[in-house]
Amino acid sequence: MTIRSTAARFLGASSLAFVTLAAQPALAQDADAVGAEEAAEGQLNTIIVTANRREENLQDVPVSAATLDASTVRTIFDAGAEVTALAARVPGLFVESSNGRAAPRFYIRGLGNTDFDLAASQPVSVVMDEVVMENVTLKSFPIFDVERIEVLRGPQGTLFGRNTPAGIVKIDTVKPGDEFAVAGAISYGSFNSFSADGGVTVPIMPGVVSLRLSGLWQQRDNWVDNGFTGEEDAYGAYSEVAGRAQLLITPGDRLSILGSYAIRDLDGQSTLFRANILGPGDNDLNDNYDRDTVFYDAGGRNEASYKAEIATAKVDYEADFATFTSITSWANSEGSSRGDIDGGNLVTGPGFIPFPSDTQDSIDLEQFTQEVRIASNSGGMIDWQVGGFYFDSDFDVTTVGFDFPPPVTVNHTNESWAVFGQVSSRLGDALKLTAGLRYTEDEKDFVVVSGAAPQPTSVSDERISWDLAAFYDVSADASVYARVASGFRAPTIQGRDVAFFSPPSVATSEKIMSYEAGFKSELADRRVRLNGAVYYYTIEDPQFSAVGGAGNLVQLVNAEKGRGYGFELDSAFQITPDFLVTAGASWNNTKIQDETLAVGICAQCTVIDPTVVLAGTTRALVDGNLFPNAPEWIADVTARYGVPVGAAGEIFLFTDWTYQGKTNFFLYESEEFNSNNQIEGGLRIGYAKTDGSFEVAAFVRNITNEDNVKGGIDFNNNTAFVNDPRVFGISARVSY
Incomplete structure (x- = not known):
């Protein structure tokens, strides 16, 4: 498959050449030191974010944002976890997947998309090293050798474009520097779980050419039995390898050229669905549930295999008045996943299964992006930036039913371009105003390639x-801010139902208006950090996916309106130089506002909503319901306590906990398909050098071995899927 627009390639090449020849570069700098002031003993570290596409202190940015540093990320992924482990790690953020490690779904402030198809769009954008990961399979690219992860809550349409009305998850990896450096971590745990990631920086010509190589390897053995066939340890395994090479060239004081190439190779399994484990009549796990056993008669061992590669070239030229930046990127993703969707078998169940479902979806995708920016050099009373952006993607999705339906391949193309600008101005010593504007055009085309009648469909918007x-x-320690922002999710086409003899469905653009006010403070001689925000947003034509139901369909729908409001609180307490506590919480109230919106319902569950019969099919009226997968409460707590050992080391204890409140899985409400009061925690105990150069620890993830239901499959029976089990292990980290 090839990108169809030669204009895209020309734009990328010409802008790259222009920036290279035109003006001045940014010097390579140590990422850990950029923009950060050294904290005195017992004080909190400064947090640097790039919400405005430039490095700034989190406390100076008028956006509700939270960050995860490299150490925290490694702790989250100690037992070989993947992207969904980010769920509830900061207030307002939720992540889940019914596609295993291949296609996560992100939600911020309750906005997301429950669509399980590989062509699904989302209102949360994932940006890795300044490149948008638009498709769901790119969003699952492994996280390793990171400098930080930023979660920017609320619309980010000015600087980051369409499909960001909920916010952004921004991942920045460690970049090459002028000094030799090595950092890495290795862990081993239950189920033969193994995880290793790290990177090394090699200055080839100090100050001129530097190389960074980084990689990841995660694997786990099968640990789930098949109770139907009698096979032991038949499911649960995965093996994932990823790598990244980055070459930084700084031929002068003004020019910086950074090229990177990243690859990913996943061999694993799709989500393990478990038949009839909920209710009936409540959301409790029943006697059909056994964490260590499934009862499959199909699914081809639920095999999932994906490969991806991403190539990027970034050029910065720093002139006397501004910095010129060009970012050109190409990405490819291809793979497939198959599953026993009904979660059981017709002979022994468990429970009643009306008919079998065994399907496989695959994708072959190419994405091209080009961005050009001109940004004023920081330090004056006015900061500004202007730029342009081009996006082009082309991918095929093939759906195969091994008894039903017959194979069908559809093609999706998406072309979009935008121009944007932002300006910030200081009015005196205390007040700063920021304004931004972006114009976007977006066009999508859909056609059936094979296996069904051609059904070309096109949508576009500006x-x-x-x-x-x-x-x-x-004061010097406290600030307040207010922000009003608009954004939109571009119109979308969903064509998976073509494989089930239904036409593609279309959703028009989703438009959001968001109002936010917050405060940021560092108190007690910078030993306490308290940041908070309250927000209210309204959405016109919110896009939802009506998934499952007795017809097993995936249909896009637009509600008339939607609204949400709530608050977020992020805090950190340096109680003593050796005792740090962080805590965050968010409360979110969402509502669908459409008196006529009616969607398909489950085959066996207990529906709470009023119902109507349309065209012979019973449907639920969902006016007033919560947005799907929008937790009402999210909370997180971490604590680290160290006991000095000698002059250069310490024995430490670190624990982290997350809480997820009431969450409805689908557009309609039922007694079964929801969750509440979910808690999950981890613990690390070990020895560390005080300079951060070495650490060894014993750890446990999901320490209380919680059985938390993370989602459901509703069309056939009361099928659901759950979180990972408890994992014990040991780990070691080095950095020098």
Whole structure:
């Protein structure tokens, strides 16, 4: 498959050449030191974010944002976890997947998309090293050798474009530097779980050419039995390898050229669905549930295999008045996953299964992006930036039913371009105003390639996104801000139902208006950090996916309106130089506002909503319901306590906990398909050098071995899927 637009390639090549020849570069700098001031003993570290596409102190940015540093990320992934482990790690963020490790679904402030198809769009954008990971299979690219992860809550349409009305998950990896450096971690745990990741920086010509090589290897053995066939340890295994090479060239004081190439190779299994484990009549796990056993008669061992590669070239040229930046990127993703969707068999169940379902979806995708920016050099009373962006993707999705339906391949193409600008101005010593504007055009085309009648469908839209923020320093330690922002999710086409003899469905653009006010503070001689925000947003034509139901369909629908409001609180307490506690919480109230919206319902569950019969099919009226997969409460707590050992080491204890409140899985409400009061925690005990150069620890993830239901499959029976079991292990980390 090839990208269809030669204009895209020309734009990328010409802009790259222009920036290379035109003006001035950014010097390579140590990522850990950029923009950060050294914290005195017993003080909290400064947090650097790039919400405005430049490095700034989190406390100076008028956006509700939270970060995860490299150490925290490694702790989360100690037992070989993948992207969904980010769920509830910061207030307002939720992540789940019914596609195993291949296609995560992100939600911020309750906005997301429950669509399980590989062509699904999402209102949360994942940006890795300044490149948008648009497709769901790219969003699952492994996270390793990271500098930080930023979660920017609320619309980010001015600087990051369409499909960001909920916010952004921004992942920045460690870059090459001027000094030799090595950092890595290795862990081993239950189920023969193994995880290793790290990177090494090699200055080939110090100050001129530097190379960073990094990689990841994660694997786990099968640990789930098949109770139907009698096979032991038949499911649960995976093996994933990923790598990244980055070459930084700084031929002068002004020019910086960074090229990177990343690959991913996953051999694993899709999500293990478990038949009839909920209710009936409640959301409790019943006697059909056994964490260590499934009862499959199909699914081809639920095999999932995906490969991806991403190539990027970034050029910065720093002139006397501004920095010119060009980012050109190409990505490819291909693979397939198959599953026993009904979660059981017709002979022994468990429970009643009306008919079998065994399907496989595969994708072959190419994505091209080009961005050009000109940004003023920081330090003056006014900061500004302007730029342009081009996006082009082309992919095939094939659906195969091994008894039903017959194979069908459809093609999706998406072309979009935008121009944008932002300006920030200081009005005196205390007040800063920021305004941004973006114009976007987006076009999608859909056609059946084989296996069904051609059904060409096209959608397009053009929109203006904008934001306006005011930031006021109340004192040297505390600030308040207010922000108004608009954004949109581009129109979408969903064609998976073509394989089930239904036409593709279309959703028009989703438009959001968001109002936010917050405060940021560092108190007690910078030993306490308290940041908070309250927000209210309204959505016109919110896009939802009506998934499952007795007809087993995936249909896009637009509700008339939607609204949400709530708050987020992020805090950190350096109680003593050796005792750090962080805590976060968010409360979110969402509502669908459409008196006529009716969607398909489950085959066997207990529906709470009023129902109507349309065209002979019973449907639920969902007006007033929560958005699907929008937890009402999210909370997280971490604590680290160290006991000095000698002059250069310490014995430490670190624990982290997350809480997920009431969550409805689908558009309609039922007694079975929801969750509440889910808690999951981890613990690490070990020895560490105080300079961060070495650490060895014993750990446990899901320490209380919680059985938390993470989602459901509703069309056939009361099928659901659950979280990972408890894992014990040991780990070691080095950095020098």
